[in-house]
Amino acid sequence: MFKGLSLISILLFSFTANAENWPGEQWPTGPTVAGPAVQALENYAFPLRNDTTREGIRSDALLVIHDGQLVYERYADPTRADTPHLIWSISxxxxxxxxxxxxxxxxxxxxxxxxxxxxxxxxxxxxxxxxxxxxxxxxxxxxxxxxxxxxxxxxxxxxxxxxxxxxxxxxxxxxxxxxxxxxxxxxxxxxxxxxxxxxxxxxxxxPDYPWTALFEPLGIRGAVWEADATGTFVASSYAYLTARDLARVGLLMARDGRWRERQLLPKAWVDFSREPFARYRANQDEAVPGGHWWLNRAVDGAAQPWPDAPVDTFAALGHWGQAMYVIPSEKLVIVRYGDDRDGSYRHNELLKLALKAFAMKVQP
Structure with a gap:
């Protein structure tokens, strides 16, 4: 296979073949994925909107990162790629x-x-x-x-x-x-x-800590986080990020807290985030609480909350349909912003369709 190549060329080839994809100012893009599975996902996530009644599934953004590459992105007006979106409880x-x-x-x-x-x-x-x-x-x-x-x-x-x-x-x-x-x-x-x-x-x-500790190392430039009158960040509700920027947080978590060569979060912290709360008593169809993240784990005799997604799926979830799903086993990060008002959106359905469209489509 390597006949006629120098040792340096071989080493460069090996490094390139095994190099990880990381976003710089922009996300690297992967091969375009199209076909019936993608169309089925779009039909679910982006039905015709009724802005008068606000009924049904109302996606503002859907973005898919596979193995560190942007492979799918779609927005509904007025949200765009550069729009910091209110993420509610993803905060x-x-x-x-x-x-x-x-x-x-x-x-x-x-x-x-x-x-x-x-x-x-x-x-x-x-x-x-x-x-x-x-x-x-x-x-x-x-x-x-x-x-x-x-x-x-x-x-x-x-x-x-x-x-x-x-x-x-x-x-x-x-x-x-x-x-x-x-x-x-x-x-x-x-x-x-x-x-x-x-x-x-x-x-x-x-006042600057979220930026110096997290946003700047990840290359997040346009984050907004509201504070109350005491100057305390409203951690429950009031952060705003673009879908592309939120996906950087997802990639950090998918890679066990590592960002390029830097271990930004201790792996033990990521493990804690993804470990079910031991005293949790399961409710049907409810995601399992970890360390301020939501888990797709079968606990207390209950089934997985999202049965069509891998067991290692975990998520940050917010009011009116905000969601970021991290699936390490499939090297996927999925960001979905929405304006759902009637509860018809289902996490499992979107995950099932997204996995059919994008799981293992891009090999490392």
Whole structure:
């Protein structure tokens, strides 16, 4: 095979054949994938939109990265490739990723009591950082939205009496269980993590920390992250990224926290993110909580939440259909932005169709 080639040529050929694809200012593009499977995916993700009733599946963006290459991308107006899109609760997984950098700096441990970083939690001294990352603070929190606004903790936190200091509003809640004993999804838990981060990295570093720790190393240029009146990032809800930029976070997680030659996140942190919360009790069709990420794992006798996707699939998910799926075994990162209002979108259906279209289409 190598007859007539010099040793240097052979080495260069070997290096090139095994080189990884990484985005620079732009994503490298892979071979165009077309055909009936791609058409079926588009038919599901991009049906004709009705902007009057806002019914049905309403995708704003769909982007597929395979083995570090951009292989598919489509947008619906007014969203474009350069539009920072509100990612809602994907912000929670983004905050967990930022915290992972601080964890790698040795600035905190998972079992550290949160009160040592955020003294407003003095009446909940046993709560740990791991408890918050598992949405297991034990606080009596009601994560209800438009359908139950009067009893909703999250609506009050984001829009009414808690909006100026979201962490303090959350910390003032009573407990319904001991920390770490039960899963209860809570946007308040995520904002407590954001407040803790301020003390973990120090108030001088905090305003720029998501950028210096994560966005700049990944080449993310246009991220926006809103803060409340105290200057604390709204980790539950209010980050904005383009689909291309969010996919960089997905590639980082798919490659166990490594970005090119740099181990930006400790592998142990990525492993924690992808490990099911041990005290979680499964509900039908509900993704399994990990460390502020969602997992496609069969736990507690229940089936996989997304049965047509590999078991190693994990995701960051947000209100109105925001989703980033990471599938390491298939070298896939899929970003889907949406404006769904009626609950008709199904994660498993999109994953099934995307896997038929793109799994193993580009060999390393």
């Amino acid at each position: 929670k997984s983004l905050m967990a990723t930022v915290l992972g950098v601080a964890y790698g700096e040795g600035l905190f441990k998972l079992q550290d009591p949160v009160v040592q970083f955020y003294p407003a939690l003095e009446k909940h001294p046993a709560m740990t950082m791991a408890d918050l990352l598992h949405w297991a603070s034990g606080l009596d929190w009601q994560e209800d939205y438009e359908y139950a606004p009067l009893k909703s903790s999250v609506v009050a936190m984001l829009y009414t009496r808690g909006h100026r200091d979201m962490a303090a509003f959350t910390a003032d809640h009573d407990a319904y269980a001991r920390p770490g004993q039960a899963f209860r999804y809570s946007s308040g838990d995520s904002n407590l993590l954001s407040a803790a981060l301020k003390a973990i990295v120090g108030p001088a570093r905090y």
